[in-house]
Amino acid sequence: MNDFRVIDIEFQDLHDEYNAILVCWSDEPRCTSVAQRVFRKAFKKCLMLRDCTLSSDAGPGSETTLRKLFPKLKSLSLPRDDPSLLIANLNGIAKADGEQLNILVDYSSMPRLWYAAILRWAQTFAGEKRVELDLAYTISDYISEQNFRPLELEDIPAIPGCDGVLDDSNVPILGIFGLGFDGIAASEVLEELEPSTVYAYLADPVPFPEYAERARRENQEILNAQKLLLPLPLCSIRTVYGYLSELAVLSKSTHQVKLIPMGPKPHVVAAILVALRFEDVACLHVAGRREKPESGEPTDKAIVTRVQIRKPSEEVQQRMLRYGRAVI
């Protein structure tokens, strides 16, 4: 039972020193954007994560650039679905002195299971120190319909640590869908999960107004099924986190709440935070592959979010339980 404080900040609010920075090399051009803005700060450790299945020659976001920016850079090659090496490194970082850990994470190009694992680690670890994660995301250009390849669905597991409650066939499911452009995959998830109630949210307002219109267009089946459609801003994870939490908390005594974020990464982060915070809420990962991954040009807009995690003492947790912390 942790306290999450989610704060929207700007680049100028970042600290001058961090215990570590985590960047992710990929073939997306924006994978170096945050690094180029923050490389002058002091980082005790610099970790570059890379997907071990990607070719080293792919894309302009190259290791060379990152190594120039961070001479102490350590490279970690991981499979997309197994972050255990990453966790081991985070455990090493956590051994640093001090009561608080500050870590900067650029998740712009990071696979979902990795940044989910980082958040999960921070939550699990928070009992020993206060953990502050600064999460940065570079917004890339809008990808036109011609260049967009639909997601081929492979699996719909819960993100590890965000399993929610054991499926109880007798408790209706509330599916909260974050809408992106993969309407067909979303419809498939809707058919498989069979939620009795559907809520939906989408990024609006966004820097590209046509985004919201297209998300609506692509997700007609979800929109036909929903009882609530919330436009939530792209640039404020705090707002998204607040609204999703409210939906989850006020429903979870009567429903199995399942978050299905299929929209932009900042919204996915908000959904994961909700599921980590409320252990009876699940966050699902609509996993698949695209023939050609999305890769727009980076803009100068970024979303920076501070997540502070604290864990109350055992004694206080017992007292909080008196107020009826809800588990279905």
Add this chain to the structure above:
Amino acid sequence: MDEIRIAVISDLHVGGARSKDLCPYATAGCEVNGSCPYKTKKCVEADFLDRFEQFANEKDLEADYLLILGDATQAGQPDEVYLVCEVIERLRESLGIASERVAFIPGNHDVDWEVLSILDHSGVRFEQRFEPIAYPKWRLKKWMSRSKPKNWLLTVPPYLTVWQDQSIVMVGYNSAWADRDSADVHHGQVDEKHVEELEKWLNDNQKGHERYWVFLTHYHPIQYDNEFPETPDFSIMNGKVRSLLDLLYHKEFDIFLHGHKHRPFLNAPIMHGHPLLVLGAGSFSAPPDMRWDGRNPNSFHIVTLRGRKPLFDSGECAFGEVRSWAYYRPEGWIPSQRGWGIRFKEPFGTYLSHDDLKRQLCSTIEESVSKSGKAIWSSMVAEEQDFAFVMRDDLDKVLQDLCSEKGWSIMRKDEDFIVLPGKDAERDR
């Protein structure tokens, strides 16, 4: 005594609320074009007030008084104050409440932060901080001081005012009088002189208890559970809080209402042999804030005072119930739940010690079980009306103890429940 219903809201934060209809700055695209003065605020909704009106209409809700316990605005700006007046008008109309029965107490956000941010060593700007909410042409000023002793205004020392009619006396105190926008922590302040003034007035004017006595202020008087003791909650009232509370208890006030903490709260601490029902109203319309494990939805309450009844060996106390609703975007206003702060219906008025309540309940249940093999709560209440006004948490604790000791079983059905002798008892025999 008359039965009266008091609608209670707090912390609207107009200007920084969750919905565009509670924001004077809302324009098309304001979330992205930088025109919103509160950069961290992102309005997601636009029909909050409409939905409240629809809710009040559908449930046929009515009340006799409307109390707003501070932080009606986000930063005490004129545009926000103007809109607050419109909002309160709509709320009171939807509840069928006369304008003269509306009362407003300022909170820390209701001071003019723009004015306070102007560099000033003379103290003039500090004096000007209440000008928007006290603007004479706007109704908010009237709602701050409809009936009062001479010279008493919430915006000048002793920062007290009184609203009263034949049924009720409501004493309001502006505990935010010392707060500034630049403070690191916003905490209320109680000054000794203000308490003395209040005491004097009460000594002169409180003649018996034919009316209900209600105290309103913005800040909370007691420390709530703080999950992080290493960073204590400084936002309670500081100063002569103890003196104030002693006074209220000695003068047998019935209810203490406050806002500030966006978390609904209800309790009835007993001091000096008298219970004081404390209702923290939470926030009516601030954006969702997921501290405290979700126990802080937007809230609206109606306190129904049904009368006064004997208390202990001597004395009396008010009894009745508090009904609370939580705002849930998909469905609007829904009955609140215990896990969110306050139950939907919470009775108050019967204050027995744990042991006394246990003894009485045990005796009643045993008698009923011996006659009919079970004890039904609604029947018990019909026979002994005092049971109806036991606060639910107290009742639950006692029942749990009794079931544990006697091996009884409790079967719940909606708001009623049945107590049965346990099968264990039969088996053990």
Add this chain to the structure above:
Amino acid sequence: MLNVTGEHSRRPPKLFSVGEAGRYSREELVQTFVPTDTYRQLLTIGNQIILGSRGSGKTTLTKMLAHEYMAASDDRDIKDLIAERTFLGIYVATGTSWVGALRNKGWLEDSPEAEHEFQWRVNLSVCFSFLRTLRSCIATYCPEEQKYELERDIVTEIREVWGCPRNPVSSLDDLHRCLRSIEGTGRSHSGLGDSTNVEQAKGGSVFDRDLFMPLLHAMEVADSLLSLPETPHWVLCIDEAEFLTTTHHRILNSYMRSGASKLCFKITTLPYHHADCETNLGVPIVPTDDFDYVYIDKDPVMAYSNKRPEESGARCPDFVTSMFHKRASASNYEFEHISLHALLGDSLLLDEPSGFADTEFLAELQSLATEKTYERAQRLYQESRPEYYDQIKRKLSGAILLKKRLMEQRPGSKLDIYSGEKMFIRCSDYSPRRIVQLLGSLLEAIDYQLPTEQESAETPFIKEVVQNEVLEIFSERTLKRAQSVRGVGPLRAGRVGRNLYTLLKLVGRYMKQRFREEKLTTDPIFSIEVPSNVPPGFARLVKIAVAYGFLYPHVKEKDPDPLPRIGEEKAALHFAYALAPYFQLNPRRGKGRNLLSVLGQNHAERLGRGEDDQLQLFGLEGAI
């Protein structure tokens, strides 16, 4: 016209847009349920594995086997069973997230830890469901004045066997909370690889021991206190077993082989997703001995056939009509005077060709059919009119009409040929989900403005052109959905969607081209034959196509296992009729064309056009 919704609805009413049973409340499901012969076949004590493609109604059927649903039904047979206490169904679903959570533990699929975890989860899940059934039993069988005491007595006994604390557990709600608490303590901190705390937390719990043991103990308590009969009567209905792995199936199979006779199973899964019949006991389960397969997909051709109505498992067309009326009633539409036929009329392609004179027909046949077919038609016309009618005219009138319409179609003009009640039912493939979706689309096309009694006399109320458009959009959407299909359970392995979509498009286009270019015969182009020597990856793709209702096998009625063994024997399958409007085909079953020949021909053509990349993905070279 009646505007029954009172205003223009922007979204369709739930009962005419939501096809997934899991999204219905109990009341909605019971209100809209249409009991069929297949359903009544399931109301027996005995293990059954229920095979049906996606949307065929498996969840509805299994939920309607649960006591709480049956007790709410008005059907006489169901009420009798409930009164006799001889069929007490417990419904539990092992859905996608259920199984996903198992994978998140990070253990290898066949490891003892994984099996252990599965067993623990199954035990907990069935106990949750059992409480619901128990509540229904108490409400049904116990006099009102004794309900609370009985609940107390049952809970007191069950909490002992489940290891719940004495206090405060005294009601079914308390037991439910106790199970939640057991689940909570057993939840691991996985994802980071740490499972040791889990085992310590769960160790010693009764849910940790033998499969179904907690359920069996609880059943004994209920049997005794509810005075249930001696004969077996508990039925565990496990839904969505397609997500379970081979290992999970073997665990369940083992129980079916050797388990207590007190409990029988109804397990639903997709075709080809009952992994195998192996057990952990060295002896497999055997169809007809240990269980029966029940295949619930119905071919609307067979079901609607005038020739063999007794073979209809659904009393068609009553089933579809009943679905429509029940949903309309539950949606508060006033409709008694409205039939589907009044709304949709006859089908130009599928109904008896009343307006097609023989002379005209034969003339068209001469120009559009093969010489052999024409000669045969002429001969039969002379020798035996009934045979001429049944073997030639009935089969070819629609095809001729379709061909002519397609040939005459001007650019931009709209067809009206895919219309009529029979066409609508045919294109639904008799899948309840598709029926609901189609009903919803049709009603939406007329803005839910149903005809008055006078207006309904003008048949069809919904114009053919409108119906055609609805069916075409529905057909295209059905095809597009193939892109997001994935392999699950025993057929799980990587991406499937695009390959499946490509396969369907290639086959569909082939058929479309053949129909347009070739002369007609009485054998329509709508079926394929999969030879026995196809590569395993390809066979898997075909099985997935069957599971998701894109292809339908010609079943072996007399065989205990009705589905052809794709990849092991020659298998005939027809295209889903839902795809007919998109590819402009006549939806009639026919003899199958060899699939490899179909693709081979296509391959040649596509190679000629330089489009060989899709063939590689398609897997003929074993790339799947």
